[in-house]
Amino acid sequence: MTTKVGIIVGTNRRDAMSLEMAKYYSQRLIEKGVEAVTLDLAQLPEDFAFSALYHNKGKNEHYNYYQTELDGVDKCFIIAPEYNGSFPGVLKVFIDGLRYPDSLRDKKVAMVGLSNGVLGNAVGLGHLNDILSYMGANVLGLRVKLGEIAKHFDGEKVSHPLYEKFIDEQIEKLLSF
Amino acid sequence: MTTKVGIIVGTNRRDAMSLEMAKYYSQRLIEKGVEAVTLDLAQLPEDFAFSALYHNKGKNEHYNYYQTELDGVDKCFIIAPEYNGSFPGVLKVFIDGLRYPDSLRDKKVAMVGLSNGVLGNAVGLGHLNDILSYMGANVLGLRVKLGEIAKHFDGEKVSHPLYEKFIDEQIEKLLSF
Amino acid sequence: MTTKVGIIVGTNRRDAMSLEMAKYYSQRLIEKGVEAVTLDLAQLPEDFAFSALYHNKGKNEHYNYYQTELDGVDKCFIIAPEYNGSFPGVLKVFIDGLRYPDSLRDKKVAMVGLSNGVLGNAVGLGHLNDILSYMGANVLGLRVKLGEIAKHFDGEKVSHPLYEKFIDEQIEKLLSF
Amino acid sequence: MTTKVGIIVGTNRRDAMSLEMAKYYSQRLIEKGVEAVTLDLAQLPEDFAFSALYHNKGKNEHYNYYQTELDGVDKCFIIAPEYNGSFPGVLKVFIDGLRYPDSLRDKKVAMVGLSNGVLGNAVGLGHLNDILSYMGANVLGLRVKLGEIAKHFDGEKVSHPLYEKFIDEQIEKLLSF
Numbered sequence A, B, C, D: 001m002t003t004k005v006g007i008i009v010g011t012n013r014r015d016a017m018s019l020e021m022a023k024y025y026s027q028r029l030i031e032k033g034v035e036a037v038t039l040d041l042a043q044l045p046e047d048f049a050f051s052a053l054y055h056n057k058g059k060n061e062h063y064n065y066y067q068t069e070l071d072g073v074d075k076c077f078i079i080a081p082e083y084n085g086s087f088p089g090v091l092k093v094f095i096d097g098l099r100y101p102d103s104l105r106d107k108k109v110a111m112v113g114l115s116n117g118v119l120g121n122a123v124g125l126g127h128l129n130d131i132l133s134y135m136g137a138n139v140l141g142l143r144v145k146l147g148e149i150a151k152h153f154d155g156e157k158v159s160h161p162l163y164e165k166f167i168d169e170q171i172e173k174l175l176s177f
Helices: A017-031 A061-071 A089-097 A122-134 A161-176 B017-031 B061-071 B089-097 B122-134 B161-176 C017-031 C061-071 C089-097 C122-134 C161-176 D017-031 D061-071 D089-097 D122-134 D161-176
Strands: A004-009 A035-040 A075-081 A108-114 A144-146 B004-009 B035-040 B075-081 B108-114 B144-146 C004-009 C035-040 C075-081 C108-114 C144-146 D004-009 D035-040 D075-081 D108-114 D144-146
Touching: A004 A017, A004 A061, A017 A035, A017 A075, A017 A108, A017 A161, A035 A061, A061 A089, A075 A122, A075 A161, A089 A122, A089 D089, A108 A122, A108 A161, A122 B122, A122 C122, A122 D122, A144 A161, B004 B017, B017 B035, B017 B075, B017 B108, B017 B161, B035 B061, B061 B089, B075 B122, B075 B161, B089 B122, B089 C089, B108 B122, B108 B161, B122 C122, B122 D122, B144 B161, C004 C017, C017 C035, C017 C075, C017 C108, C017 C161, C035 C061, C061 C089, C075 C122, C075 C161, C089 C122, C108 C122, C108 C161, C122 D122, C144 C161, D004 D017, D004 D061, D017 D035, D017 D075, D017 D108, D017 D161, D035 D061, D061 D089, D075 D122, D075 D161, D089 D122, D108 D122, D108 D161, D144 D161
Parallel strands: A004 A035, A004 A075, A075 A108, A108 A144, B004 B035, B004 B075, B075 B108, B108 B144, C004 C035, C004 C075, C075 C108, C108 C144, D004 D035, D004 D075, D075 D108, D108 D144
Antiparallel strands: none
């Protein structure tokens, strides 16, 4: 299989668990012979909420690199931790900076929620689905919600059998979506 | 093409505009050589919220007919009018009566919102998407929102060019989803 | 204090845990000297989705009793179990049957979610909040989400200290809202 | 009346219509003898998504000014334009930077949606309500949704009588909430 798949790390927090989870997904994809490109929002220019949006759209070279990478895939995962009952604001800022309307249109997207609490960002994934649908993406029904993440993932290994199963199932489903 | 597609009329209101819209979709599908089966919730037994759920699941023959028809399609449209800021309760009751977990799992679903006001059930389609995702369905990104429906649809003809375009686009997308 | 508070049991499932939780809330309210009136949707006529809505609005005497009781309170709790990723369809049918627009307008409402899984109907309470806001109710920010309910509530006693605390806090907040 | 009310301009777009709408609300409040303090996210430091969050929480003096102003009010309006089917990411980044858990707890918040399209950010206000509830705020039921804003507001005068009515009603309700 030669498909390349994107993985968006939906936070700009340094050393985030979401980045580790992106690596985990990336590793699983490689094992299945699929190339993965990780887009880590923590590496965006610190002023991108101003320098890559509105009258500056398309003018921030560093941000444009993300746009180009996203343009190169037709499937992607979004890893979205739970902050204040939803996904990080910075993930929406990233989306607000994308070229419209074709950046996500007709792409296949799978959502992964992470949280320290039990919800696994269940509510935030609903919000995110609304936005992705607005962008014309087709979102995989299977939302993976990884609550109490610190208990079940040490940054390398997922120790919760159900979580492992759901992740594997989600990857399989996105690849054949 | 031999695919059969379902169309769920998401209300039990008699002579509902949603039923007319289902017929409109059905007609468009037939023109494309696709068979459509319409499931009109207004034809369900009046006590189905009690006689087809919980300890009665699977015991209401009339409701079971709907279940069987749904089992026979792997793609469907849901026509959902806006009542009190969301879709009709009766549509969720219908879903609550379905066999779980395989009734909608891995099916492709497209959502159509109708309203007298301007919103076209935008908020309710978000709610419905959450539920369909929970059921394991893959929901088409393109949500068709038909606001001020009485102005743009006389029960037979859609007079708003954009509405016509979105409906046609949605049908094409669901068929190739 | 003479305020009377409503408690809506948001399901029509017989012997539902939500009914037991309503009794629990009722007991706590009585201890604080507040009268509570419980509206159990399981006691509605089995055909009310047809006989109390649309052209039949206001014509179902049994349903009207619920309307009258609701008219008599300006604060209420809604106990909403999680079915298929949201609240029960029957709760929305009940709302769809209410006189509009003044049935809930300017009332204070607090939402309680119950589930066997961990979410405590977190997603469904978001949907419900949208609908209640549409109806003009002011919804208390504190949403009580009681996940894994069977583990923490035996139908009489809440054994999870945090759940007890949140319930007590929510009652206090609604009373002074 | 001596209450001071906050008005958050929920975007960092320069010369945004939301800023003009905030001024409109401010003017209406002044006419009612109420002081208003406007917090315009466009005036935040351009790197605040990095310099005011996570390990930098509380360290950005400029951002802290916003925090202090917010601490000084117990009621506020949030003006939220519709970007990509929801509110601007930057508004959530602002919230993600707030001190937790008391920044919005028990505060009364009213939401105003703006859009060029017809929706008036109806979907985004639902998302925002979920987040505000998570923060412990009590959100006014009446959501003002100002669709096709350019047609009905020239930056100074609201020319749509219903919009004027809803805005006035919302202000009255928040003041007496």
